[in-house]
Amino acid sequence: MDGQQDFVMRTRGLRKTYVMGKTKVHALQGxxxxxxxGEMIAxxxxxxxxKSTLMNIIGCLDYPTGGTYQLDxxxxxxMGRNKLADIRxxxxxxxxxxxxxxxxxxxxxxxELPLLYDRSGxxxxxxxxxxxALERVGLGDRTNHEPNELSGGQQQRVAIARALVSSPAILLxxxxxxxxxxxxxxxxxxxxQELHRQGMTILVVTHxxxxxxxxxxxxxxxxxxxxxNELVRDRRDAALDPVPANPVLQQPAGRA
Amino acid sequence: MxxxxxxxxxxxxxxxxxxxxxxxxxxIVIGVGAVIVMVAIGQGAQSQIQDQINNLGTNMIVITxxxxxxxxxxxxxxxxxxxxxxxxEKIKRESLVVSAVSPVVFSRTQVxxxxxxxxxxxxxxxxxxxxxxxxxLKYGRFFDQAEQRQxxxxxxxxxxxxxxxxxxxxxxxxxxxxxxxPVVIVGVLEKKGQTANGTDQDDVIFAxxxxxxxxxxxxxxxxxxxxxxxxxxxxxxxxAELTAIMREAHGLSRWxxxxxxxxxxxxxxxxxxxxxxxxxxxxxxxxxxxLLVGGIGIMNIMLVSVTERTREIGxxxxxxxxxxxxxxxxxxESIVMSVLGGMIGVGIGFISSNVLGQVTGWNxxxxxTTIMIALGFSAAVGIFFGFYPxxxxxxxxxxxxxxxx
Numbered sequence: 001m002d003g004q005q006d007f008v009m010r011t012r013g014l015r016k017t018y019v020m021g022k023t024k025v026h027a028l029q030g031x032x033x034x035x036x037x038g039e040m041i042a043x044x045x046x047x048x049x050x051k052s053t054l055m056n057i058i059g060c061l062d063y064p065t066g067g068t069y070q071l072d073x074x075x076x077x078x079m080g081r082n083k084l085a086d087i088r089x090x091x092x093x094x095x096x097x098x099x100x101x102x103x104x105x106x107x108x109x110x111x112e113l114p115l116l117y118d119r120s121g122x123x124x125x126x127x128x129x130x131x132x133a134l135e136r137v138g139l140g141d142r143t144n145h146e147p148n149e150l151s152g153g154q155q156q157r158v159a160i161a162r163a164l165v166s167s168p169a170i171l172l173x174x175x176x177x178x179x180x181x182x183x184x185x186x187x188x189x190x191x192x193q194e195l196h197r198q199g200m201t202i203l204v205v206t207h208x209x210x211x212x213x214x215x216x217x218x219x220x221x222x223x224x225x226x227x228x229n230e231l232v233r234d235r236r237d238a239a240l241d242p243v244p245a246n247p248v249l250q251q252p253a254g255r256a
Numbered sequence: 257m258x259x260x261x262x263x264x265x266x267x268x269x270x271x272x273x274x275x276x277x278x279x280x281x282x283x284i285v286i287g288v289g290a291v292i293v294m295v296a297i298g299q300g301a302q303s304q305i306q307d308q309i310n311n312l313g314t315n316m317i318v319i320t321x322x323x324x325x326x327x328x329x330x331x332x333x334x335x336x337x338x339x340x341x342x343x344x345e346k347i348k349r350e351s352l353v354v355s356a357v358s359p360v361v362f363s364r365t366q367v368x369x370x371x372x373x374x375x376x377x378x379x380x381x382x383x384x385x386x387x388x389x390x391x392x393l394k395y396g397r398f399f400d401q402a403e404q405r406q407x408x409x410x411x412x413x414x415x416x417x418x419x420x421x422x423x424x425x426x427x428x429x430x431x432x433x434x435x436x437x438p439v440v441i442v443g444v445l446e447k448k449g450q451t452a453n454g455t456d457q458d459d460v461i462f463a464x465x466x467x468x469x470x471x472x473x474x475x476x477x478x479x480x481x482x483x484x485x486x487x488x489x490x491x492x493x494x495x496a497e498l499t500a501i502m503r504e505a506h507g508l509s510r511w512x513x514x515x516x517x518x519x520x521x522x523x524x525x526x527x528x529x530x531x532x533x534x535x536x537x538x539x540x541x542x543x544x545x546x547l548l549v550g551g552i553g554i555m556n557i558m559l560v561s562v563t564e565r566t567r568e569i570g571x572x573x574x575x576x577x578x579x580x581x582x583x584x585x586x587x588x589e590s591i592v593m594s595v596l597g598g599m600i601g602v603g604i605g606f607i608s609s610n611v612l613g614q615v616t617g618w619n620x621x622x623x624x625t626t627i628m629i630a631l632g633f634s635a636a637v638g639i640f641f642g643f644y645p646x647x648x649x650x651x652x653x654x655x656x657x658x659x660x661x
Binding site: 088 | 261265268272567568570571572573574575576577578579580581654655658
């Protein structure tokens with residue numbers, strides 16, 4: 001049931017403790033969860049619940065204090081800085097709240113960026129791949145625009161194209177709609193759902209209920225622990241995660 | 257990252273801030289320009305001195321009278337002249353290394369002929385003199401061995417004398433009056449210019465030393481003996497040989513000091529070269545201080561740039577840049593900036609040293625070596641002063657960098 005190919009990532013007993021002077025802050029206190037291939041998951045929680053810390057560790061930007069983390073068949077928690085950079089490049093696509101595009105750099109060049117740091121040695125036409133990714137998010141006609149010439153929604157879509165371009169194992173979105181108005185938020189989330197339908201594994205960190213409702217599964221954190229991990233929408237082809245005790249099926253739409 | 261991509265990325269970020277880049281580069285431009293100009297002046301002086309020394313004659317050895325030391329009172333160089341034409345003749349006969357020898361005797365006098373009269377120096381020399389000084393003729397010929405032996409009243413005019421007495425015409429066959437003795441002109445020499453200390457070498461008349469000694473001045477002492485060797489390598493050997501011949505000619509016993517001095521052209525040349533070399537280095541050193549200041553300017557701007565672009569560094573790291581990639585990017589940026597500044601500096605230095613040469617009349621030389629060194633130096637400045645900021649950028653924590661406002 002729990003075969004190697006079945007899941008994209010799995011954490012076991014993930015802990016993170018920050019030492020600030022004499023006080024210790026336990027941001028994560030043993031987090032276990034599994035993400036299956038093709039799933040779309042929302043991580044929710046109040047501020048201070050540890051979701052940013054979790055995001056950083058999952059995103060291979062930070063090291064856990066304890067526990068194990070397996071990503072796409074690779075044990076990540078004890079890797080060196082350079083290897084971790086390569087993992088971020090190959091296996092993870094980031095989408096940030098503030099878009100984080102390079103200013104005064106065209107959309108196309110922004111999307112090309114991850115490919116410039118590619119060390120896998122795979123042969124590819126960087127420009128073509130970047131253009132393809134932009135077309136996938138519906139910005140094929142905006143390739144030469146710079147971020148300040150694009151709307152917020154368009155900027156976020158460029159960021160999504162940049163996250164997609166290296167064909168990562170998982171898409172990590174940190175409050176992707178936090179800087180967008182509600183109409184654009186809906187559009188961006190629709191794009192995520194479309195990608196999800198195409199088979200992309202997506203993990204969204206959010207505190208907005210509507211956004212969380214777009215996911216199939218919601219993981220809720222509080223004080224560094226998972227207090228809820230439940231399926232909110234049916235998914236035909238995925239096996240259930242073993243952790244949730246009582247998967248509750250809920251009505252997904254029409255609650256906004 | 258491929259190096260072409262690296263340079264592209266670096267140029268992009270440099271171009272994004274044109275004004276700042278320009279001002280930063282200005283320090284390097286001025287530094288490199290100053291180095292180029294200073295070295296050009298130094299090397300110009302050096303080559304000028306070299307030319308003047310070569311102009312005196314190639315592989316030349318000079319024998320001058322020594323000092324006299326009587327009762328402990330040294331009366332200084334040339335105070336005790338025992339040089340004679342016989343010494344020169346003996347050298348000519350016995351030396352195996354020296355290829356040409358000439359005694360020199362001077363006499364300053366008024367000369368009448370052609371357009372009027374002119375006060376100049378009569379130099380009594382031998383036929384070898386022309387070889388030693390490597391001096392070409394404008395008209396006619398130099399006198400030969402037979403004429404020298406026969407003490408013929410003939411002369412070869414220097415360029416300045418010719419210009420004053422026979423401007424624009426060939427005076428061969430005409431005669432001038434030297435101390436009321438008519439002397440027939442057989443040739444006119446080409447222009448040789450001034451010596452290093454400003455003496456006009458062309459204000460002179462050459463005649464066989466035999467003629468000058470017996471008919472024109474009546475002095476039997478000569479002032480110096482010039483000799484030359486076929487190649488520079490022979491000079492040390494020739495000097496030793498000449499010293500031995502001269503000691504024998506003057507009948508000096510083993511404990512007596514030389515009553516003459518043997519010097520060579522190269523000693524003189526090296527001394528002069530050494531001085532200007534030091535000058536050049538000094539000028540270059542002063543100019544490199546401005547290059548150093550330019551380098552500090554680059555470091556300053558790069559540090560500001562790293563702080564300003566903290567977020568960009570975070571983004572690059574988040575999408576997979578290694579610390580090394582970030583380090584290289586910033587290092588390449590500072591190198592591109594300094595090398596570009598260096599190239600502009602070379603251009604400006606080149607132009608201004610030419611202009612300076614035109615305006616002041618100084619000889620300025622911009623050699624390819626100088627340009628290469630200046631460019632290499634500016635690249636080194638870029639690496640040296642770019643490393644610390646680049647290092648700082650590469651060691652940023654991606655999480656903090658992403659959060660940086």
